[in-house]
Structures are given as C-alpha cells and as structure tokens.
Amino acid sequence: MRFSLLYAPTLKESPAEAEVVSHKLLLRAGMIRKVAAGVYTFLPLGYRVIKKIERIIREEMNRVDAQEILMPVIQPADVWRKTGRWTQYGPEMMRFKDRHEREFALGPTHEELVTALVMDELKSYRQLPLTIYQIQVKFRDEIRPRFGLMRGREFIMKDAYSFNASIEQLQKSYDDMYGAYTRIFKRCGLDFRAIQAATGLIGGKVSQEFTVLAESGESTILYCDSCNYAANDEVASTRLPEPSTEAIKSPEVISTPGVKSITEVSAFLNVPGTKIVKTLIYKYGAREIAAVLIRGDRDVNEEKLASLLGTTDFHLLAGMEWEDYPELIQGYVGPVGLTDQVRLIADSEISVMRNFVVGANKSDTHIINVNVGEDFQVEEWADVKLVKAGDKCPDCEGTLLSTRGIEVGQIFQLGTKYSEALGATFITEDGQVKPYIMGSYGIGVSRTAASSIEQNHDENGIIWPISVAPYEVSIIVLNYDRKEQKEMGDSVYEGLEKKGVEVILDDRIESAGKKFADSDLIGFPLQVIVGARTIKSGNIEVKVRATGDRREFPLDQAVDRIADLVIQMHESLKPED
RNA sequence: CGGGAUGUAGCGCAGUUUGGUUAGCGCGCCACGUUCGGGACGUGGAGGCCGGAGGUUCAAAUCCUCUCAUCCCGACCA
Numbered sequence: 001m002r003f004s005l006l007y008a009p010t011l012k013e014s015p016a017e018a019e020v021v022s023h024k025l026l027l028r029a030g031m032i033r034k035v036a037a038g039v040y041t042f043l044p045l046g047y048r049v050i051k052k053i054e055r056i057i058r059e060e061m062n063r064v065d066a067q068e069i070l071m072p073v074i075q076p077a078d079v080w081r082k083t084g085r086w087t088q089y090g091p092e093m094m095r096f097k098d099r100h101e102r103e104f105a106l107g108p109t110h111e112e113l114v115t116a117l118v119m120d121e122l123k124s125y126r127q128l129p130l131t132i133y134q135i136q137v138k139f140r141d142e143i144r145p146r147f148g149l150m151r152g153r154e155f156i157m158k159d160a161y162s163f164n165a166s167i168e169q170l171q172k173s174y175d176d177m178y179g180a181y182t183r184i185f186k187r188c189g190l191d192f193r194a195i196q197a198a199t200g201l202i203g204g205k206v207s208q209e210f211t212v213l214a215e216s217g218e219s220t221i222l223y224c225d226s227c228n229y230a231a232n233d234e235v236a237s238t239r240l241p242e243p244s245t246e247a248i249k250s251p252e253v254i255s256t257p258g259v260k261s262i263t264e265v266s267a268f269l270n271v272p273g274t275k276i277v278k279t280l281i282y283k284y285g286a287r288e289i290a291a292v293l294i295r296g297d298r299d300v301n302e303e304k305l306a307s308l309l310g311t312t313d314f315h316l317l318a319g320m321e322w323e324d325y326p327e328l329i330q331g332y333v334g335p336v337g338l339t340d341q342v343r344l345i346a347d348s349e350i351s352v353m354r355n356f357v358v359g360a361n362k363s364d365t366h367i368i369n370v371n372v373g374e375d376f377q378v379e380e381w382a383d384v385k386l387v388k389a390g391d392k393c394p395d396c397e398g399t400l401l402s403t404r405g406i407e408v409g410q411i412f413q414l415g416t417k418y419s420e421a422l423g424a425t426f427i428t429e430d431g432q433v434k435p436y437i438m439g440s441y442g443i444g445v446s447r448t449a450a451s452s453i454e455q456n457h458d459e460n461g462i463i464w465p466i467s468v469a470p471y472e473v474s475i476i477v478l479n480y481d482r483k484e485q486k487e488m489g490d491s492v493y494e495g496l497e498k499k500g501v502e503v504i505l506d507d508r509i510e511s512a513g514k515k516f517a518d519s520d521l522i523g524f525p526l527q528v529i530v531g532a533r534t535i536k537s538g539n540i541e542v543k544v545r546a547t548g549d550r551r552e553f554p555l556d557q558a559v560d561r562i563a564d565l566v567i568q569m570h571e572s573l574k575p576e577d
Numbered sequence: 578c579g580g581g582a583u584g585u586a587g588c589g590c591a592g593u594u595u596g597g598u599u600a601g602c603g604c605g606c607c608a609c610g611u612u613c614g615g616g617a618c619g620u621g622g623a624g625g626c627c628g629g630a631g632g633u634u635c636a637a638a639u640c641c642u643c644u645c646a647u648c649c650c651g652a653c654c655a
Contacts, residue, residue, distance in 0.1 A: 012604060012616065013589045017648055037647070092653070109655090143578080143653050150655095157655065209655090218654085312653090407655060444655040478614060513615040520615090531614055541614095 001471065003506040003518075008045050010518050020216050022453035023148025025462050029522045031470075038145025038153035045522060048470035049449050050156060053188060054135050056467065057158050057443060060184045064176040066131040066160050071110050071117070073137055077103035079112040083421040094141045106139035111418050111440055114161045119424035122436070125165040128426060129173055133160030135445065147216070149450035150406065156446045162439040163419075165426065170413055170437045174206070177411050177441045181210050185408065186575040188448060189465025191455055195221055196231035197410055198303050206413040210443075211405035212451040221405045222387055226398030232407075234303035237383055238391035238400065244354035249369040251336070257364040260331030262296045265366060269357060273297030276357040277350055277370070279333040281342075283321060284314030289328075293335055293346040293378075294385055295353065301386040308345065308382050327361070334359035335376040336367055346378040347385050406451040409443040456546075462523030463546050466569040473562060474504045474524040478512045478531035488555070489530045492540065495559035501566050520545065525569060528562060 008030035017034070018024040026032045031046030042050055058068065077095070080086035086093075086105075094106040107113065114132065122130060138157045145153045162173035178194065185192045190212050197209035209232055211221055223230035231237070259268045266273050276296030282305070283289055290309065292300055306312045322330045327339045335344060335358055350356075355369040372378055389402040419425070419435035428434055449468070456463040466472055473496060477489035486507075493505040504524065506515050512531070519527050527543040534540055539552040542562060553561040 009587085011588060015588065016583085016590095019649075034647090090653085138655080140654075144649095144651090146649085155655070159655095315652095410655070442655060447655060476614090482613095511615085511617055512613065513617075515616090516614080517616045529614075533614070 001504050003474075003504055004508050006045075006504065007043060008518075008522065009043075010521055018148060020147045020150065020454070021457055022150065022216075022450040025453050025457060025521070026148055026450070029462055031522075032149065038142060038151070040149065040152060040154075045470040046449070049464070049468050050445060052468040052470075053445050053448050054156075054158070056187045057135065057184055057445070060180040060187075061133050061158070061160065063183075064131070064180050066133045066177075066180075068134060069132050070134050071107070071113050071136060073107055073139070074104045075107045075110075075113055077105065079116050079422070080105065083112050083418055085112065092140050092142065094139050107136075108138055108140045109442075110134070110136070110159055111161065111414070111438075112422070115418045115422050115424050115436075115438070118163060119419075119422060119436075122163060122424075123426055125426055125428050128163055128165040128436070129169050131160055131162040131173055131176075131439075133158060133441075147450075149446045150216075150454075151218070152446065155444060158443040158445055160441040162441070163436040164439065165428065165434075165437070167437060170415075170439055174411060174413055174439050177439070178208065181409050181411065181441070181443070183575040184443065185210055185212075185448075187467050187573055188452060189456070189467055189573050190408070190448070190452060192408070193221070193223070193230050193405070195223070195405075196235050197407075198232060198234040198307075208411055209407050210409035210411075211407050212448075212455060213403060214406050214451060214454040215404050216454050217404035217406040217451075219405050219407055220402055222389065222391075222400045222402050224393040224396060224398040225401055227393060227396040229393050229395045229398075229400075233387060233402070234301065236387040236400070237394045238385075238387045239394050240349055240352050241392075243352040246354040248371050248374060249355050251367050251369050251371075251375050253360055254366050254368055255364060256366045259364070259366070265357060266296065269366070269368065271357055271368075275353070275355070277335070277353065279335060279338075279359055281317040281325075281328055281333060282309075282314050283317050284309050285311055288343065289317070289325065289341065290314075290343040290345055291333065291335070291338060292384055293344070293350050295347065295349050296357075298347070298349070299386040300384050304382070304384045308384065329359070329361060329363055332359040332361060332363060332365060334361055334367060334370075335378075336370060337361050338376070343380070344378060345380045345382055345384065346372070348381050348383050349385060350378070351381065406447065406454065407444070408448045408451055409441075411441045412439060414438040414440050457523075460517070461521035464523040464525060465573060466525040466566065467573050469502075469523065469525050471504045471524055472502045472566050472569075473526045473528055474506055474519045474522075475528040475530060476506045476512075476515045476519055478515070478529070480507045481509055482532075484535045485530050485532070488534065488540075492528060492530065492558055492562075496562060499559065499563045501563055526562065526565060528558075 010030045011028045014024040014028050018027055031043055032040045034040055077086055093108050097103055135158045139154050142153050145151055164170040164173055192210055192212045194208050194210050197207045220233040222233055222236040256268055259265055262273055262276055262278055265276055273296035277293050278296050280292045357366055357368050358370045360367045391400050393400055416435040425433045425435050453462050475489055475493050477485050479485050496503045525545050529541040538555050540558040542551050
C-alpha cells in the first residue's frame with residue numbers, strides 16, 4: 001500500500017475527548033473515529049488491527065475444534081423471556097420493536113440464541129461435545145461508556161459456547177479454551193494473567209478472566225508474592241489470621257455519646273479497627289433486611305454479598321429508610337440483642353476474633369469484650385470482605401499484592417442454567433433425558449486492540465507487536481520526488497510485497513520529520529529509511545520501532561534481510577506447543 | 578440516574594465576567610517559491626448559521642429560558 005493512497009488521517013494533537021492513552025493514540029493515528037458516545041468507526045489501519053486479532057483468534061479456536069458460525073445482531077425477546085433475562089438484564093440491553101410491535105433487542109450476548117439454535121439438533125450424547133463460536137458485534141447500552149475502545153457500547157467480541165454431556169467433558173472443553181486463550185494472548189504480544197473471576201449475571205461457578213496488566217485497567221487484581229494465586233478483587237479471598245488466644249472476658253456496656261463511625265469508636269475507646277466489629281444494615285429484595293458483621297477496618301465486597309443474597313438488588317440502609325426500623329439505631333447497631341427480624345450474616349473473619357467492640361442497639365452506647373458464642377450466636381457465616389493488598393494469600397504463606405488490569409477475556413463453566421431454562425436436553429448413554437452442561441467463553445476483540453496499546457506505546461505513539469500491527473514494515477522514502485530515491489524505494493517495496501511482507505511505502509511529498517513522526521505514531525514495527533544517505537552509502541537503514549535499534553543492510557540483500565527480520569519478530573511471539 | 582464541566586473552522590484553543598464595527602490565534606488544508614534525515618520557511622488564499630430553539634435588547638458568541646450533544650467522578654460492566 002502506498003501511503004499517498006492510504007486513508008489514515010493522523011492528528012498532531014489529541015482530541016479533547018480522549019483521556020486514556022489508547023483512546024488518544026487510536027484517534028491520533030487515524031485508526032478510529034467516534035460516531036456517538038461509545039460507538040466508533042474503524043478506519044483502514046484500525047480495522048486491519050482488528051482483523052489481525054480476529055485471525056489469531058480464529059486459528060486458535062479452530063485448533064481446538066471450535067466451529068465458527070455467525071448469529072444475528074438482533075434477537076427476539078421471546079428467547080430471552082424463557083431464561084428470565086429479558087427482565088433481569090435491565091436497561092443495558094437495547095430494546096426496540098419492529099413494525100409489527102414485536103419486541104427485539106440488540107444482542108448483548110448470545111447464550112440464549114445459541115442454545116435455542118442447537119437444542120433442536122443435538123439430541124444424543126453421541127453428538128456431544130460441541131463447541132461453536134462467532135465473532136460478532138455486541139451492543140450493551142452502558143450507563144457510561146468511556147475510554148474509547150476500552151468501554152464502548154458497541155464492541156466486537158468473540159463468543160464461544162460449549163455443549164457437553166458431563167462435567168468431565170465440560171472440564172475438557174474449558175481446559176481447551178483456557179489453552180487457546182493463553183496462546184491467543186501470547187500471540188497478540190500481551191502481558192497478561194489468567195485470574196479467578198466473578199461470574200456475575202451470566203451465572204455458573206468456575207470462571208477465569210484473562211487480564212492484561214495495565215495501570216489504566218478497570219479491575220483490581222490481587223496476586224500472591226510467592227505462589228501463582230491471582231484473582232479479581234471481586235472474588236479474591238484471604239487466609240484467616242490465627243484465632244486469637246486471648247482469654248474470654250465479660251461484656252461491658254460503655255457510654256459512647258455521639259460516637260458512631262469506626263474511626264470515632266476507635267479513637268474514643270482507644271482500640272484498633274481490628275478489634276471492632278461493625279454491623280452494616282442492607283436492604284435487599286422487596287423489603288428484607290440483612291445485618292452484615294465485618295471487622296471494623298474492612299469493607300464489604302458487594303459482589304460477594306450479591307451472590308450470597310442471590311440478587312444485585314440491595315443497598316445499605318440510607319436516610320429516611322432508618323425510620324422504618326425503629327429497633328435499629330443508626331450508628332449503634334450490633335449483633336447482641338439484635339431483633340430476629342433481621343438476617344444476620346457474619347464474615348468468617350469474625351470467628352477468629354475475641355473480646356471485640358460492637359454497637360449496643362441503643363443510642364450512644366457500645367459494648368466491649370463481646371464474643372461470638374458467648375454473647376450472640378451466628379448461624380450464617382460467609383466470606384463477604386473485600387480483600388486488599390497486604391492480606392495473606394489463601395493458598396500459601398505469601399502476602400497478596402495488588403495491581404490494575406484490563407479484562408480481555410473470560411471463560412465460564414456455566415452448567416445447566418440456560419439449557420434447563422430453555423429445555424435444551426439430550427439423551428444419555430443409559431437413556432436419560434438431561435440438559436446440556438454448558439461453557440461460555442468470550443474475548444473482547446476491540447478491547448484487546450486497545451489494551452495492546454495501553455501496554456505498548458511510548459511518547460511518540462503506538463508500538464504494535466508485529467502480530468497485530470496494521471502493516472509490518474513502513475518504507476520511508478525521504479525525497480520521493482528524486483529519481484534515485486523513488487526507484488530504490490519502489491524496488492524494496494516491490495521486493496518485500498513479493499515476499500509476502502505487509503508493507504507501506506511512504507511516497508508522500510512531506511518533510512522527513514512528518515514521515516518519521518507518522519510512522520512512529522502509527523507504530524509500524526519496522527521502518528525502512530531511504531534517503532540521500534542511502535544512495536551514497538549503498539546501505540539501507542532499518543529501525544526497529546520497539547527498541548529504536550538501527551541496522552544497515554547492503555542494498556542487494558536488503559529485501560531478504562528485512563523479510564528475515566519480520567519472520568524473526570513473528571517467531572518471538574509464537575507460543576510453545 | 579446523582580455530582581462536576583464543556584460545546585466557537587478538520588484538530589487544539591482565546592474571546593463570554595462588563596452585550597457594541599468585517600469573530601481571532603496555533604496546527605492542518607490550497608497555491609507559488611525556497612528547503613529537504615526527525616512534525617521546515619516565506620508570501621498569498623479557502624474555510625464559521627459561535628451545538629440547537631425560543632426570548633430580552635437599538636444591538637447577542639457574550640444576558641435569560643428550554644433543549645441536544647460530549648467529557649470527567651460515582652452506581653453498572655467484556
């Protein structure tokens with residue numbers, strides 16, 4: 001491709017709307033343009049990157065015998081009603097009616113549709129397992145799209161679904177996907193980790209996220225400093241401290257006028273937060289109330305609480321709502337003598353504490369030296385705490401550290417949630433009728449492109465790994481209007497094209513600086529420079545974008561050497577088998 | 578949806594507080610000339626319903642009302 005013909009409007013300054021580096025650089029490098037909030041057009045260079053990523057995904061999916069299909073963007077309400085998600089999904093699902101007043105949605109995901117698709121044909125265990133996938137546009141009407149491609153409303157996603165006859169078979173499909181994902185992200189040149197993840201609305205039990213490590217990421221990841229434990233903070237757990245060996249003391253009621261918050265209690269009674277138990281009142285479902293006990297210095301992890309309560313419809317009791325529960329005294333609620341109208345949930349960590357402070361369910365009063373089993377009973381223990389850096393690793397003696405990450409893929413063992421809801425069954429070897437056991441596996445394709453930039457850039461622009469770069473080589477002819485340079489540039493260009501190298505020939509009549517700057521900005525992995533100096537020396541200069549290394553090749557070998565370099569760079573991204 | 582902010586040329590911005598000729602600047606764009614290995618220089622040009630609608634006024638980018646859009650922080654999420 002000749003740069004003079006390429007539609008790649010580069011920008012010297014980044015548009016004010018862009019905040020994160022990937023968004024800025026995608027705009028500046030002429031790869032995307034915004035159409036509406038969270039909705040973008042991919043320009044030729046940007047779309048080539050997307051296609052590169054898609055191709056890697058296809059190759060790895062096909063490698064584990066997943067089969068590609070293409071489902072529609074729009075989906076009828078019907079199939080969503082059967083699984084209950086038509087009401088569950090909320091306003092994030094963009095809904096509309098056709099001219100006959102039939103209800104549809106833009107597909108935010110395709111579990112329902114794909115299950116409905118196969119249930120008519122997959123009738124026997126002999127036909128299982130089956131894994132199918134598609135690369136399709138998804139639409140989620142995000143409350144707040146942001147960060148360019150990182151959180152768009154319309155985005156490109158690869159989604160795969162496995163249909164299995166047994167847990168063992170599901171595990172195999174899941175493991176295959178795990179392997180494929182590992183290869184995919186390795187091939188894309190990303191620094192990533194597979195971590196334990198929350199399952200959220202999709203359902204299911206076992207799930208892992210593939211997360212690209214980057215400071216601009218939206219998830220917080222906790223990982224162990226000595227073993228390979230790594231988890232999203234939504235699900236991260238921690239090893240409980242050793243049980244306290246203090247002798248049990250008798251509880252004592254203490255007047256604490258105006259002292260409500262943990263900070264105040266801690267200062268007033270001169271005890272650390274770790275010796276206080278706070279009682280948080282949550283309202284959930286229609287009108288049910290839960291009291292959550294947690295160590296004073298901790299925060300509740302609302303993801304964990306959601307799966308415990310079985311709903312995301314809950315919130316801390318707030319403002320006027322307190323008036324509906326006169327027996328609960330705001331700021332002084334505690335487990336001792338708590339009304340049994342309230343569901344009491346205790347974080348597991350409370351079980352190792354002794355002689356702690358709690359609210360007394362009476363204004364301006366706390367109780368000290370309280371103990372579980374002595375002064376109140378707990379029937380429901382759970383892990384509802386937000387784990388943070390410095391906590392102990394749940395798997396070993398190590399300590400957890402935290403970092404930020406961008407979730408680019410997630411794999412789930414769904415189980416039978418969708419197959420049961422839709423009545424999607426098969427006949428087992430011994431004649432029983434059973435719902436498929438399913439897995440679901442997603443990759444955010446456009447987000448993967450953005451996260452690659454988050455991880456690979458410098459002050460001059462993007463540094464694409466060669467596997468996803470829009471072109472592998474750019475040839476910068478400094479003075480294309482001079483015959484010798486034009487001829488030399490053309491011949492290298494043609495030579496490389498003949499060898500199958502993806503190459504851009506910068507034949508524009510522009511200043512040298514502009515051409516270098518554009519090439520750096522767009523992030524072509526290799527720059528071949530043809531100028532007066534080249535003509536004089538008979539050597540062609542090649543710059544490696546990532547490292548800035550410059551090499552010189554004699555003119556007659558240039559094409560071969562450059563092509564070799566390209567191959568070499570690809571090799572370095574190959575996963576080991 | 579709550580909080581904050583912004584809409585002026587393709588991009589980045591000034592002008593709005595205190596209403597007053599033809600609405601400016603930088604980059605980019607076009608023409609010519611000079612330059613020619615890291616976003617060159619000179620000269621000349623083109624390009625604006627000042628987000629939209631309504632109002633106040635002799636007069637509105639500037640004041641008022643409504644509206645639309647975009648961005649940031651939060652609740653939601655690949």
